[in-house]
Amino acid sequence: MIMRFIEVVGSPVLLVGGVATLGWGWLPTWERSSVRRPVAFGWAQLTLSAALITCLISDSLTSAPHLGLAVKMVGIVVMLFGFWLFDVAERKPQHL
Numbered sequence: 001m002i003m004r005f006i007e008v009v010g011s012p013v014l015l016v017g018g019v020a021t022l023g024w025g026w027l028p029t030w031e032r033s034s035v036r037r038p039v040a041f042g043w044a045q046l047t048l049s050a051a052l053i054t055c056l057i058s059d060s061l062t063s064a065p066h067l068g069l070a071v072k073m074v075g076i077v078v079m080l081f082g083f084w085l086f087d088v089a090e091r092k093p094q095h096l
Contacts, residue, residue, distance in 0.1 A: 004059065011052040018045030037089045044085030051079035 020026040021042030027035055035041045054075030061068035 004056070007052045007056040011049045011056065014045045014049035014052070018042045018049060021045060035089050036092055040085050041089035044082050044089055047078060047082035047085055051075045051082055054078060 017028070019042075021038055025038055027038055027041065031041070052075070055072055058068045058071035058075060061071060
């Protein structure tokens with residue numbers, strides 16, 4: 001129940017945040033001091049939103065349980081990629 005609430009509420013919030021970051025360069029105030037790459041941060045938000053939507057869709061595939069499990073696993077892999085992008089967004093750029 002709580003996970004479904006997170007998926008339903010979190011995915012639109014992350015979607016709007018990702019569009020705002022990529023479109024206008026806006027960052028939440030609590031992230032401004034730690035994010036060094038806003039574009040990667042925006043893509044991370046969009047990726048995490050897509051992962052949450054994928055997990056939400058997999059719950060509705062009750063007639064095909066194996067397909068639902070496969071879709072959920074894809075959502076988890078996409079979520080891990082989104083968390084990696086969040087880590088990339090906070091790294092210092094390396095200059096050669």
